[in-house]
Amino acid sequence: MSIITIERRVLEKNDQIASRNRDLLARHRVFCINMVSSPGAGKTSILERSLLLLKERVRVAVVEGDVQTDLDARRVAKFGVPAVQIVTRGGCHLEANLVSDALQSLDLAAVDLLIIENVGNLVCPSNYDLGETMKVVVASIAEGDDKPLKYPAMFRNSGLLIINKIDLVPYVNCNPATLRANALQINPSLTVLETSCTTGEGISEWCDWLVAGVSPART
Amino acid sequence: MSIITIERRVLEKNDQIASRNRDLLARHRVFCINMVSSPGAGKTSILERSLLLLKERVRVAVVEGDVQTDLDARRVAKFGVPAVQIVTRGGCHLEANLVSDALQSLDLAAVDLLIIENVGNLVCPSNYDLGETMKVVVASIAEGDDKPLKYPAMFRNSGLLIINKIDLVPYVNCNPATLRANALQINPSLTVLETSCTTGEGISEWCDWLVAGVSPART
Numbered sequence: 442m443s444i445i446t447i448e449r450r451v452l453e454k455n456d457q458i459a460s461r462n463r464d465l466l467a468r469h470r471v472f473c474i475n476m477v478s479s480p481g482a483g484k485t486s487i488l489e490r491s492l493l494l495l496k497e498r499v500r501v502a503v504v505e506g507d508v509q510t511d512l513d514a515r516r517v518a519k520f521g522v523p524a525v526q527i528v529t530r531g532g533c534h535l536e537a538n539l540v541s542d543a544l545q546s547l548d549l550a551a552v553d554l555l556i557i558e559n560v561g562n563l564v565c566p567s568n569y570d571l572g573e574t575m576k577v578v579v580a581s582i583a584e585g586d587d588k589p590l591k592y593p594a595m596f597r598n599s600g601l602l603i604i605n606k607i608d609l610v611p612y613v614n615c616n617p618a619t620l621r622a623n624a625l626q627i628n629p630s631l632t633v634l635e636t637s638c639t640t641g642e643g644i645s646e647w648c649d650w651l652v653a654g655v656s657p658a659r660t
Numbered sequence: 661m662s663i664i665t666i667e668r669r670v671l672e673k674n675d676q677i678a679s680r681n682r683d684l685l686a687r688h689r690v691f692c693i694n695m696v697s698s699p700g701a702g703k704t705s706i707l708e709r710s711l712l713l714l715k716e717r718v719r720v721a722v723v724e725g726d727v728q729t730d731l732d733a734r735r736v737a738k739f740g741v742p743a744v745q746i747v748t749r750g751g752c753h754l755e756a757n758l759v760s761d762a763l764q765s766l767d768l769a770a771v772d773l774l775i776i777e778n779v780g781n782l783v784c785p786s787n788y789d790l791g792e793t794m795k796v797v798v799a800s801i802a803e804g805d806d807k808p809l810k811y812p813a814m815f816r817n818s819g820l821l822i823i824n825k826i827d828l829v830p831y832v833n834c835n836p837a838t839l840r841a842n843a844l845q846i847n848p849s850l851t852v853l854e855t856s857c858t859t860g861e862g863i864s865e866w867c868d869w870l871v872a873g874v875s876p877a878r879t
Contacts, residue, residue, distance in 0.1 A: 480698040480782045480811060481803025486833075508783060510809050531813060533752065533783035561811070562783050563699045564727060564752035583802035583825065584700025590729050592699060592780070594750060606802065612831055614705075614858070639833070 455569055458537035462544060462572025469549040472654040473557065475535075475573035477595055479588075480561030482581040483605040485513045486638040487647070488556065492520035494648045499553040499655050504543045506535040506560050513558060523547055534565040537572055553655045567594040574654065575600040582606045583613050586620035589627045596627045601634065603647065608637040674788055677756035681763060681791025688768040689875040692776065694754075694792035696814055698807075699780030701800040702824040704732045705857040706866065707775065711739035713867045718772040718874050723762045725754040725779050732777060742766055753784040756791055772874045786813040793873065794819040801825045802832050805839035808846045815846045820853065822866065827856040 466473050476484045488503065495501045502523040505514040514526035525543040527535060540557060547555070557573060559566045567576075578599040580588055583606055589596040596602065602624050604617055621633050634650065636643035685692050695703045707722065714720045721742040724733040733745035744762040746754060759776060766774070776792060778785045786795075797818040799807055802825055808815040815821065821843050823836055840852050853869065855862035 479700060479780070479803075480807055481800070507810055509812055512806060512810065531783075533781070560783065561698070562752070562781060564750075564779065564781050565784065581700070581802060583800060583828065584698075587731060588699055591726055591731065593728055606832075609802065609828065609831055612828055612858075613825075639831075 452568065455537045458541055459570035459572040462537055462541055465544060465549065466555065466572060466574070469552065470656040471549055471552050471555050472651070472656065473555040473573045474651070474654075475557045475559055475566075475571050475576045476579060477559045477563070477566045477576055477599070478561060478579035479563045479581070479584055482561070482579045482584065483638055484558050484561070484579050485516055487579065487603065487605060487636060487644075488517055488558065489520070490638045490641065490644045491648055492517065492522055494645065495554065495651060496520070496522060498648070498652050500551055501554045501556065502547050502552045504540060504555065504557045506539070506558060508532065508560055523552070529560060533560060533562050534569050535559050535571055536569055540571045554651055563588070563592045563595050567598050577601045577603060579603045579605050580620065582609050582615050582617060582620070584615070586615045586617070586623060589620070589624040593627045596624050596631065599628070599631065601632045601650065604633065604635045606637060607635045607642060608639045671787065674756045677760055678789035678791040681756055681760055684763060684768065685774065685791060685793070688771065690768055690771050690774050691870070691873040691875065692774040692792045693870070693873075694776045694778055694785075694790050694795045695798060696778045696782070696785045696795055696818070697780060697798035698782045698800070698803055701780070701798045701803065702857055703777050703780070703798050704735055706798065706822065706824060706855060706863075707736055707777065708739070709857045709860065709863045710867055711736065711741055713864065714773065714870060715739070715741060717867070717871050719770055720773045720775065721766050721771045723759060723774065723776045725758070725777060727751065727779055742771070748779060752779060752781050753788050754778050754790055755788055759790045773870055782807070782811040782814050786817050796820045796822065798822045798824050799839065801828050801834050801836060801839070803834070805834045805836070805842060808839070808843040812846045815843050815850065818847070818850065820851045820869065823852065823854045825856060826854045826861060827858045
């Protein structure tokens with residue numbers, strides 16, 4: 442019983458800080474997405490494919506969340522965008538207070554689009570609001586088409602699903618149409634894009650989607 | 661502070677129940693592995709490929725852990741082995757008390773090998789002892805070769821690494837030798853096997869490894 446109470450308090454406290462983050466981002470008219478997925482679904486690779494294209498159209502910054510290492514922030518920083526690494530030291534998800542700290546080290550007046558890359562985990566990050574405008578869930582086609590049914594919360598709480606590694610379809614036992622149908626069964630209002638970081642398929646549609654999310658006054 | 665205390669108490673309580681599970685399994689001389697991985701790395705597919713081969717050599721039972729649905733237990737039960745489904749209803753990992761309940765519904769006197777398939781999560785299950793003999797971590801080659809560095813606890817706490825979907829090597833930007841080297845850097849005593857559920861590569865070696873773990877008096 443006491444455990445449940447504490448957990449509820451942790452989530453309430455998180456939600457309060459997330460609200461403050463959301464207010465701060467709204468004041469600066471920043472479109473902020475929280476990218477979530479299993480480990481290795483390709484979140485960082487999608488950013489590597491997108492950042493040069495995005496930079497030409499909007500002012501973009503990235504917050505990287507990882508259990509250990511700053512490998513991802515280094516991959517992203519190569520593209521000359523502001524990048525902040527959060528290392529959770531074993532923590533299985535980002536929390537709003539960690540993002541709040543990261544926001545302080547960014548010049549938000551000079552940011553139109555903030556991409557937060559969460560820890561690779563298809564379960565825990567679904568419970569933690571960071572103050573983002575929207576969650577974006579990335580599912581690799583190599584993971585199989587049953588994932589929305591088995592991990593429904595993440596698909597229910599996201600606004601966009603990216604089906605990534607679409608170039609692997611001929612080689613895996615997974616049907617993208619089934620994956621899409623399973624995701625829409627959980628969340629009928631999901632937008633769905635298909636991408637490949639190997640061929641570049643879908644990357645420009647993904648960039649268009651992001652730019653469309655940026656406040657019209659900004660673009 | 662109080663949160664940390666509670667968390668420690670949760671882990672201590674879990675470890676006590678895990679010890680009882682371990683004693684119970686030892687009394688029945690059951691070799692028990694706890695399979696962990698990212699979602700979609702192929703744990704259930706590996707079981708589908710192995711169970712008929714294993715059944716001819718040892719008496720095997722399976723405990724399936726999932727956030728939602730009994731899809732995996734159904735896939736496994738088709739092979740005529742005792743299978744118990746634990747649905748965590750949003751919980752991100754199995755805990756020892758859930759496994760304790762599952763053990764009560766199995767006839768352990770008639771089991772040589774118990775395979776527990778954990779929730780797909782490369783972070784949280786690493787902290788929770790279930791009473792298993794050993795953790796087995798499955799990494800799909802499609803996830804990339806940096807995962808041991810980014811999610812070290814799971815690789816540190818496992819005795820065997822299965823590099824799965826090895827048939828995808830020609831199509832992904834991931835080197836199995838690098839994955840293996842990164843895993844051994846985290847845990848030099850890891851045994852490493854490579855498997856493909858599409859071609860069947862490595863499945864007989866995996867079955868041999870399991871059968872070798874079963875008490876010699878049993879085989």
